[in-house]
């Protein structure tokens with residue numbers, strides 16, 4: 001079994017510049033590298049799982065670190081828009097549900113940071129990338145939650161979109177990510193249902209409550225469609241991600257599945273999806289839908305959405321405020337270790 005510590009360089013980078021210094025490999029090293037690469041390719045072609053100690057090309061490792069850390073950041077930043085409503089939930093029942101949901105998102109972030117750590121990156125490196133604005137996280141969390149109905153709509157639509165994207169990730173070729181996703185998806189489906197149920201209750205309420213739900217749907221619908229990422233033609237990472245079995249279904253196909261699944265749910269709820277082009281296409285057996293504002297999406301991804309600065313500032317402050325907890329935990333662990341060492345020496 002090849003391992004990460006197996007001492008061979010990665011496959012040579014294509015299109016090396018004229019000044020690039022290529023490592024000189026002995027024949028033995030080159031053969032070992034070729035064997036490692038063929039073993040990896042065979043496993044991927046057979047739809048097998050790559051585990052942390054298996055040899056993997058550096059580009060595969062980097063892609064996974066990028067995607068899993070972005071995913072982890074999304075879960076952690078995703079706690080903020082809904083967290084804003086914990087103190088203002090309309091009843092004890094809704095408050096308890098919301099606290100549990102936000103806590104779950106924190107847990108998802110932690111599983112995912114752990115999965116990324118198995119690829120040789122550290123929690124500190126990932127958090128530093130987030131806090132300095134170098135790392136991406138989902139565009140969707142840069143919009144404000146203006147009313148209580150937004151909390152229900154996040155559950156119904158944002159978590160609904162998240163599940164659509166995340167179910168195929170349970171079959172991702174990287175074992176630790178795939179296994180984390182199985183657990184996350186189970187919890188996400190509870191999140192989606194609680195959102196839908198909360199909106200159902202509001203839709204059975206008075207006209208003001210119904211209008212509040214419709215307004216929230218109007219504000220979130222297009223942002224949720226954009227959440228799946230750029231159109232396939234502009235998705236720079238898709239081809240390689242699919243070749244490696246990291247990504248199983250394309251951005252546009254997932255978006256379409258989400259639209260088709262959500263239209264009947266909107267009917268049950270009694271809300272209108274804000275798209276005059278949305279209609280069933282008999283020939284395609286799918287819904288047609290209107291144009292997504294990709295300029296707005298990219299502005300948000302690049303740090304200029306309505307809440308990007310606020311979200312990042314809140315995360316950085318939370319991290320700084322928590323420094324004493326990390327210091328105390330480390331001091332306690334050191335003390336325990338010293339005590340154990342003393343006991344072992346005395347024995």
Ligand code: BYC
Pocket residue numbers: 066067070071072074075078079105136137138139140158159161162165226227228229230234235236237238241247251301
């Ligand atoms: N927001 O080539 P593409 C949740 C970036 S958590 C920001 O298609 P890929 C929840 C993309 O990163 C939801 N950036 O990329 C939590 C890439 O830039 P880089 C988070 C986006 O990786 C709490 C560039 O655009 N889910 O739901 O093939 C409460 C080109 O894109 C976005 C995940 O993270 C976006 N929306 O596909 C409630 C799932 N979309 O990195 C709910 C895991 C694209 O090259 N991630 N970009 O600089 C994935 O499945 C894939 O990474 C994506 C993008 C489908 C998101």
